[in-house]
Amino acid sequence: MHETFTRLLAGNDAHADEFRSKFDDLQDAQFPDAVTVCCADSRVLQDRMWGNDDPGHLFTCGNIGNRVVQEVGGEQVVSGDVLYPVEHTGTETVVVVGHTGCGAVTATYADLTDGIDEPAGIRRCLDLLAPHVGPGVEALPDDLSDAEAVNYLVEYNVDRQVAFLCDSDEVPDSVTIYGVVYDFQDVYSERRGEVQVINVDGERDPETLREEHPGFADRVRRLWTY
Template sequence: MQDAVVDLLDANAEHAREFAGRFDDVQDAQRPAVVSVSCADSRVLHDHVWGNDEPGRVFTCSNIGNRVFQRVDGEDVVSGDVLYPIEHTGTEVAVVVGHTGCGAVTATYDAVQGVLDEPAGIARCLALLEPHLAPGVDALPDDLGRAERINRLVEYNVDRQVDLLLASDDVPDAVDVLGVVYDFQDVYDGARGEVHVVNVDGETAPEAIREAHPALAHRIGRLWTDE
């Protein structure tokens, strides 16, 4: 462990040298344009996904399954880490970032199938996802392999998180909500590491998104188009 920690501290020293002058405008306040909600996965370098090297530009939060909600008194509500920048810093764009080969989606898929053997803390997170993903598991085409089923469920999960944001009274109507999938497994057409837009404000039909948002047209890609 010590070698790993030394490596981290050395990398942080380089970060401090590089970023020393970039905090002047944000030392006392922040007004990020975007809140980005990603899955907690070591292969998803959240800020790097967006090419972000500017403090105060993107408010990032990560968790198992890129969830935008938590359960309070039996009700699903928008998580505080997602809601904070919307409520307090004027952020008007929310992006849900799923990724190919998602372990949380895979485990939830297995849980829906009745196969689950995880410690209590992980099981609790999967239990939050399960009721939202179960209808998608039932709707999957029968002729797909396991990896194909998981990657379609990744999109389905992103869609459900977008829906939860759009349905919440805590999220103003003026907030734009985008759902994307980060691909490092060469599942979509495009370069490895690209983000593919699968949902804009609840619209999932690629042609409809292209028509409404022509600037996004070349970044739209979706596996599951017949929900």
């Protein structure tokens, strides 16, 4: 019955041995270089996708649909999970990470087009996503397969989450906001696990992004320009 958890603890043994000295300078404070907002999905390894094995480098947030929003008093505001490192640790880089085949986007798409029945907690998450994904559903090109439509909407959702941060008075102008898609389904290329840059501070035109950011021009790819 407890085999899975026992395996997790065995893995933690190795982790504790390896990381014994890596917390020496981090026990009393953290100053992460970036905050990443990833979809909560077992296939999306939030630190490892960046090759990161160092504590204190990334402030990782995860939820279904890589949302930067939460609702307070009937109003959508920047989630405290995202805002905390910006407000309190001096972090000036935010990365919104969508991924191919996203289940949350798939469910939101299905709910907006056909309606689906979900438990209250999942329903709440879909209700937070729907206002951001809905306009994209209306704008989708004709004759897409469901899988293609979902991956177009993955980009659209990332764009909308980036736009929400850019438009918020709570996020200082000094913060740079990147929108990316993590691809493990050979949608953008055959290099599984590669991150594709689709948005920087609200700019989503690929040619403009390549011109403005030559350092990662080869990683700028979009499925959908609308």
